[in-house]
Amino acid sequence: MKIFFLAILSYLIGSVPTAYLITKKLKGEDIRKFGSGNIGATNAARVLGLKMGILVAFIDILKGYFAVILIQLILPQHTSLYIMFSLALIVIIGHNFSIFLKFSGGKGVATTIGIVMRIFPIGFLILTIIWFLITIITRYVSLASIMSAVSLVFSSYILKDSSAYFYFMVILAIGVIFTHRENIARLLNGTENRMKWPPKKSRGDNNEK
Secondary structure (H helix, E strand, O other), rough: HHHHHHHHHHHHHHHHOOHHHHHHHHEEEEEOOOOOOOOOOOOOOHHHHHHHHHHHHHHHHHHHHHHHHHHHOOOOOOOOOEEEEEEHHHHHHHHEEHHHHHOOOOOOOOHHHHHHHHOHHHHHHHHHHHHHHHHHHHHOHHHHHHHHHHHHHHHHHHHHHHHHHHHHHHHHHHHHHHHHHHHHHHHHHHHOOOOOOOOOOOOOOOOOO
């Protein structure tokens, strides 16, 4: 029963559509009608400005971080890592397929970062460095998100003596790659839009978290 309860709770926490709610509050509009139409932090920065984009990213990261804390507090200490990681994955599924938005959502990067921050701090540090470097050098947020997710696979393989961690990071990386499949196509054909610093309100890009 605890696992079932946590599965529902994890999904609902992940489903909270941060960017949608903030845009509704500030503009009275549906963020999905602006920019790329995504409810991620990058589109929020584009539609509402950099500060609000950072706020959205921060809250989405906290969703993942505190969801894992709840899972760890409620589950018995002897519970398999595979069960804990499965519940953490449900948080990301909730973000990507929110029940509050008719099962639409974001791309799960910020929520994934929050989860990794809690369960694999060294991997989070490596991920963050890679994300910032690639974003600053290329200004492709999508490429930075993909490469930082892939870094988790290698860092978990090298730094964690646990197959559960490795397999979970592989699943996370595959999930990020899948949700960015359209961005990958645009990167390959040279039509992916670059992030502007500071972000400006526009209707073109699709790199959001």
